[in-house]
Amino acid sequence: MTTLDASRPTHLNIEASSDNYLTHTRGLLSWAFTLDHKRIGVMYMFAILGSFFVGGVFALLVRTKLLFPDAVNWMTAEQYNQAFTLHGAVMVFLVIVPSIPAALGNFILPIMLGAKDVAFPRLNLASFWLWIFGAIFVVISLLAGSFDTGWTFYTPYSTRTTLGGVVWVITGVFILGFSSIFTGMNFIVTIHKLRPPGMTWFRMPLFLWALYSTALIQVLATPVLAITLALVAIERVFHIGVFDPAMGGDPVLFQHFFWFYSHPAVYIMILPGMGIISEIIAVHSHRHIFGYRFIAFSSIAIAFFSFLVWGHHMFVSGQSGLMGAVFSLITFSVAIPSAIKVFNWLATLYKGSISLNTPMLYGLAFLFLFTIGGLTGLHLGTLNTDIHLHDTYFVVAHFHYVMMGSALIAMVGGLHHWWPKMFGRMYSEALGKLGCVLVFVGFNVTFFTQFMLGSHGMPRRYYLYQPEFQIYHVISTCGSYIMALGFIITGICLLKSLFSGKPAPANPWGGRSLEWQCPSPPPHDNFPTTPRVGDCYDFSIVRWDDSAGGYVVDRSLDPELNPNAPKRAGAHH
């Protein structure tokens, strides 16, 4: 049997009952006040999945109403408006923005760095509790009369609507913003300060590059959202005109402020997803990621450009034509790094040893869906076609392909990828794949039809619609039911594994980075000493080991870790 690391004993033979982060201390309070990034990540994960369920229920309500073009009694126009608003607000602010960084990122980032924890564990805990407070405010807003502003809170409707929940939800989003900023700050410092020996910037796993770029956006853009929403609240409560022309304000100013955050926020959602996909594709193809530097730089490029393109949401808002042109031009510059990533992922498949495990299915689904989402983005970034498509279902379909089909699918893929690591259990591959296939099929049935709806002129946020659109709506709604079924099966599959899953080996998939070199689930301290790392995408030293029941990273073969390592053909740098 090979040793994992010459400098310290192997953990492979540790029994499930011995120390791991799940059993390290016991009791509810030991979780509520934990400073362990893994526990915080897990708590975040369940909280976010709970919110995902709530947001999903609202989505199904909306889709079910849309089966019929005319009014149906069980849901009024007001209730419909609240349902789509809540769906959007919950999914954006409570689910997708925090999902990957706060849940998976929190868990994996320090382990990938071989660190014991993030740089500021208390700040991390504070971020989690801020999230909970933010969520509580969203719930209060429901009790206080709900809100119907759309997740975009466009003024002056948001300062005029008579529903009582607006200020509450704004407060909630404000707080959630700080939760997001705290996570971002923590990650930036952690990545700067806690990289292990041997891990230069260009040796970091790409997931870390993605989290790093995301964190930069979180820290720089979120304050703008917080201030903007605070201004809306001030306008509502104290009638100080900022955005409402009736009080001397400018409603288009709100759109500028809002999208100055919310366009970068799109990348807060998708960049970490791209990071996960880089990991999933490399690990399950068991092959060096293709074009590491291009992928890493494209993350940074996307983060940078994302601040310069907000005006593409406003081509028909009445902003000047010149501004529209400038924003359109810069918008295309975001398409290029995205295209680079897709081609590099494809090239990573070339000559790999591809295993079609559930996480890899999600990875391939991502490639498929992100390609569609990205290509339809071209229709919307182009000035004259956007005139026709803006605020129709085409946009709805496009951003679902990107935010759900890509960001969320990546998150679910990542969940399956790291689940054995997080809980030390394998889930049923058959159930996992079934769930994935149903979600994939349901997703396309739901949202591809919406492209046609939109290009034929169906506006978004409509409670009633022209009867000729009905057929598309019916197909789309059926798709959403298939998707819901897929998610239910996925949920069952994962939960079942906790009770009856086979114990997971340290490295079930054949991963190479550090998280696959500590036991599953990891011990409280992750690693007894900070491990040295080599090239975290060099899979030539990963091989199957029967006695471990999984793959092992044979560190003794890595010339960087072991000067006596035999020379191998095909070792890369």
Next chain:
Amino acid sequence: MNAFFSTIVPTIATAPPPAPRELTGGFWLPQASSVNAENIDATFYFITYLGYFFFALIVALMVIFVVKYRQRGREIHAEGPTHHTALEVTWTIIPLLLSILLFYFGFKGFLSASTPPLNSYQIDVTAQQWSWSFKYPNGVVSDDLIVPADKPVKLVMRSEDVLHSLFVPDFRVKKDVVPGRYTTLWFNAPEPTGMDARKAHHLFCTEYCGKDHSNMNRKVYVLNQAEFDEWAEYQRTADQRSPVDERYFRVAPKLYKRCISCHTLDGTPSTGPSWGAHDGLPAIWERTEKGLTKFGDGTTLKDYIGPGKEYETPEAYISDSILNPGKHLVAPFGNAMPTFKGQISDVGIQALIDFMKRLDEFDAKGNYLKPIPPLPQQTADPKKTANAAK
């Protein structure tokens, strides 16, 4: 010809929605009915075919690689190249060039779409929760948009309350309507549709504006120049031409369509007070006459009506409520009513007041219960009427 409009126009205004229009156009886009649509469609299809190509390429490569390089057993063969600078630069440059090309197409199309020709026919548009009103140079105001064929038409738009957006899919035009600003949009529709509701184009509000956002849609009728001129001239005098004592059923129901989203006639609560009897109050006219209406500040209408008070007559109060809403807020409602100043003429307001006095002659949607006789001085032209009713 006049007879044609005298019968058709009220019909559009009050009749139940016509049979659904079929989806027109192709797989992706609806019929292209404006001069600029062609240009936008060309860009759309160019991008779409580009999309088909890259999608097919990516998915095909993905499938081929996954099949060809499947892991057999648990062996790992990790021998593919780790990078290839020339290749990577290629797939950076190609998207770069394509994007510049797309930008150029889009920009060119956008320029012509946002520059109305100088000789455009101007129509002033006012959007409010939840109705459109279109005002023509001769002062005529309509709910549906009626435009001359084959002539550039420029819409100058403003909003009374929140954001709205005017969208005509068949014309490929859209522009937000922003309170506190004027925005413009133009198109040229070469093909006349006549007054046929099934041929008419949809006009939608595409910026979310509250409860009845999805009801804020109307039709666009394209008339050839002669018909259009006749329509505009007929409409200009229509209200005046109908006898004073008939305006409450000829003029008012059309206007009421702009109130219906907030004021019901049967007492059901909505955004504004129902004009029917409700909560122990009688219907609008009776409660106004008797001064029973209660305001949010605790006062009652009685305190304001009478000689020497703010309003000499109950009529003056109603008229002021329409032109200056929000001066006295009926309890428990908020300041949600837009003003109709400049949009409803004195004739119209008088007609609405008479309408309120005789609500029992209308159904819950504001349709006159008895058949509307043709205007006395007009002789109906049966051929045209039959045509239009089809």
